[in-house]
Amino acid sequence: MISREVCARVLAKAVSTGADYAEIFAEYTVNHAITMISDKVDSVNDGVIAGAGIRVFKGLRSVSASTVDTSEAGLLRCAEKAADALGQGTAAISVNLRERLFGDIHPVKIVPSTVANAEKVAVLKEGYFAAKEYSDCIKQVTGTLLDVDHNILIASTDGVYAQDRQIRTRITVSAVAEKNGEAQTGFFGPGRRMGMEMFEHEVNAHDVGIKAAEQAVIMAGAGYCPAGVMPVAIGNGFGGVIFHEACGHSLEASSVAYGLSQFAGKLGQQIANPKVTAIDDGTIPNAWGSINIDDEGTPAQKKILIENGVLKTYMVDKFNGRRMGMESTGSARRQNYSYTTTSRMTNTFIAEGPDSNDDIIASMEYGLFAKSMGGGSVNPATGEFNFAVNEGYLVRNGKICEPVRGASLVGKGSDVIMDIDMVGKQLDLGTGMCGASSGSIPTTVGEPLIRVSKITVGGR
Amino acid sequence: MMNFNEFKRLVIDSAESLGIKDYELYYATSESTDVGTFKHEINEFSSSVDGGVCFRCLINGKMGYASTELLSAEEAERIVKSAAENAATLESEEEQFLVAGGQEYKTVEKKEYALPETAELVKTALDVDAALYAADPLVIDGSQGGAGVYTNRVAIYNSKGLDLSCENSSAYYLAAAVVSKDGEMSDSYEMQLGSLKDADIAKTVKKAVDDAKAMLNADVAPTGAYPVVFAPRAMSSLLAVYSSVFSSENAQKGLSRLSGREGEKIASDIVTITDDPFYKDSALPMSFDAEGSPTYTKNVVEKGVLKTLLYNLKTANVAGVKTTGNASKGGYSAAVGIRPFTFYIAPGSLSEEELFKKAGKGVYITELGGLHAGANAVSGDFSLQSSGFMIEDGKKTDKAVKSFTVAGNFYSLLNQITALSDTVEKPRSGGSTAFLSPTVLVEGLTVAGK
Helix, strand or coil: CCCHHHHHHHHHHHCCCCCCEEEEEEEEEEEEEEEEECCEEEEEEEEEEEEEEEEEEECCEEEEEEECCCCHHHHHHHHHHHHHHHCCCCCCCCCCCEECCCCCCCCCCCCHHHCCHHHHHHHHHHHHHHHHCCCCCEEEEEEEEEEEEEEEEEEECCCEEEEEEEEEEEEEEEEEEEECCEEEEEEECCEECCCCCHHHHCCCHHHHHHHHHHHHHHHHCCEECCCEEEEEEECCHHHHHHHHHHCHHHHEHHHHCCCCCCCCCCCCCECCCCCCCEEEECCCCCCCCCCCECCCCCECCEEEEEECCEECCCECCHHHHHHHCCCCCCCEECCCCCCCCEECCCEEEECCCCCCHHHHHHCCCEEEEEEEEEEEEECCCCCEEEEEEEEEEEEECCEEEEEEECCEEEEEHHHHCCCEEEECCCCEEEEEEEEECCEEEEEEEEECCEEEEEEEECCC | CCCHHHHHHHHHHHHHHCCCCEEEEEEEEEEEEEEEEECCEEEEEEEEEEEEEEEEEEECCEEEEEEECCCCHHHHHHHHHHHHHHHHHCCCCCCCCCCCCCCCCCCCCCCCCCCCCHHHHHHHHHHHHHHHHHHCCCECECEEEEEEEEEEEEEEEECCCCEEEEEEEEEEEEEEEEEEECCEEEEEEEEEECCHHHCCHHHHHHHHHHHHHHCCCCEECCCEEEEEEECHHHHHHHHHHHHHHHEHHHHHCCCCCCCCCCCCECCCCCCCEEEECCCCCCCCCCCECCCCCECCCEEEEECCEECCCECCHHHHHHHCCCCCCCEECCCCCCCCEECCCEEEECCCCECHHHHHHHHCCEEEEEEEECHHHHECCCCCEEEEEEEEEEEECCEEEEEEEEEEEEEEEHHHHHHHEEEEECCCCCCCCCCCCEEECCCEEEEEEEEECC
């Protein structure tokens, strides 16, 4: 990629009008995706993303510029554009880059870009046909095998000169089941920060297909979820999206630094039920949302966000950290060079608690067991969030009863996080993509089975 | 770094040396400059350039794709080789096509205006910022003025003589209002596309601030089945999510319930839905689609009857009809799919007040949230986070409600529409796809709140 000497010259240009910080983020990414539908390989997406983003700060002002031209001349032009936009002034800092080597805590054994299409198709077909052949009710299946080889280089006037190679692999299967003229869907899509060895011991493609098909078939036979306020037990794994939406986004510096968070100014305060301990950990080996360094070159960290209900820290990037008087927590992330970095989550989950799954379900006289969750969203300022239930069951007299479909859960983050009053013992993680101002990035959500004592269930 | 024409030459050479006869190059770039304020200062400025080239080729009837952002000699060779390899991996048997050159395209009429320089963007953003704070004492820090300008370019070149390009630029400004009272925050934002010279900043800011204030200390709506009146913004966002059910690709793959229903009644008599690539206020009117076919205006639903689905060349061939010129690409590197242009529910003749009167007692929904999660395009089921106002005694009240859901099924909803207002809105999208709706009264939906 770009040499230390070139980076130093580009950074010197970037700070030439008086910036107190400048940074280059350059990338070379190979995306690959094979999609199947109607029992056939339908498309192969194969692309290279390459470019660079340059940011300069002066106090609390930030300027960013991006370019697809990563030659020295192209980078210098981009740096000049950023420097000019910052205004008039003269350079006050000298650039001295020191190469930093970070141990790779996410080793990759089989680099996907070196694996032939045919081999990937074989894995995809295993998952695809497991779903298709699961039941006569399964009318359509879509399956995708995708891999990303994301090479990044970050150089900044802090002296950082660091590179990382982030390889990710994911399989997704979506199944459609029909019963009585109505169609319902099921989905499962695990991924890891690893290569094709993911299919050797971490993820069984066949099981992925079965899981998606099973969900579609169960839901196709289900009645509508009733509406109203009730206790809800949310299953482990992707169920952790409740924390991601209801609380996680409101702990990102991108909202906290501007006061646009229900949790701004609440460090050290009890913001959640004492049963809740929540962690953002970018260092989990080979997890989907893991990084070695963030997109500003800061090493990944494990942060306890909330400990026994007390707010311990936020997720902070360098720019927003200036406004908050806080150091970066290794949380700066961006989809690619053309987005402006901001603070984001990595692998974020509610830690194990003391309650058994049986006790949690038994505690509910009438409520909903949300076994599998879909995506959601939140407004961090007001805390209002929503997320969809992909597979739900009614609970009566402490027993899991019939499946119900078509529900979403809504509420206010600061309320619901207080109402998580039971936390189970088996933590599991789920794979997702999170969209925000700096683009779509891989994140993990997670939790054990939890109970929310009351929440609005959007049924009908 | 080489330019597109130099790169194109190398790709053509590379394709011909491999004996590839049918191929296409699709090139898209976008440039943008955006500024935003915080506490009366410009705190963020960004200038971004991105885009790339997609090469696709027909080999043994299969269309292989490969793309790149790096315009180099090595990449010119790689994408041709990769596309050919990818074609060999494909199994689907639907016939694939490239558009021949020499077709007639309608002329696009656009209002041209001089694009603002950075200084004008900065001034507009600061003016909006000042207007926000001046609008109301409840406005707090975190409110933001913003402005920007962008230029998108698309070019399609193929081995059958097609050589098309278009360029589109627009400016915009936005007002994001945050208000606070008794420790509770509420926010709202408005964006306006078009020349900054015509900007009515005071009006835009007032709307954002008023909408944010109206939601302060909103209550949770009571659970029940009510008539629901959807504001244009809410209904157009629902239409956007469910526009995929009008795709012939989805219908042919069993992912839309409208499969095989062309010519049948699928909605109330009063519902007409039109797709117009030349919509007068569109930010990006298009005379050709992503395959290079000419575009035209059509009613997809007319007086409740499904007249046509949306087609590209491949799906039209499967159905034995002509393409409707709705081929699309979700980004330069994506495979050709299907999407509408300006897709709108035609306005009716009633005023909004008359809709409230017809509803009697119900809920007026001004905003829907979580559409990417709470709306399932295959089943049609939706359960969506909502906010708005109660309707009582045939009038919209100032009782704001939020944190509740509205649930139903889109396919049923089309038949549950009982009245449409005469409201005509301007597209809020900066791209070629936009969704519009009047205010719509729907009977028989369920509201879940407290």
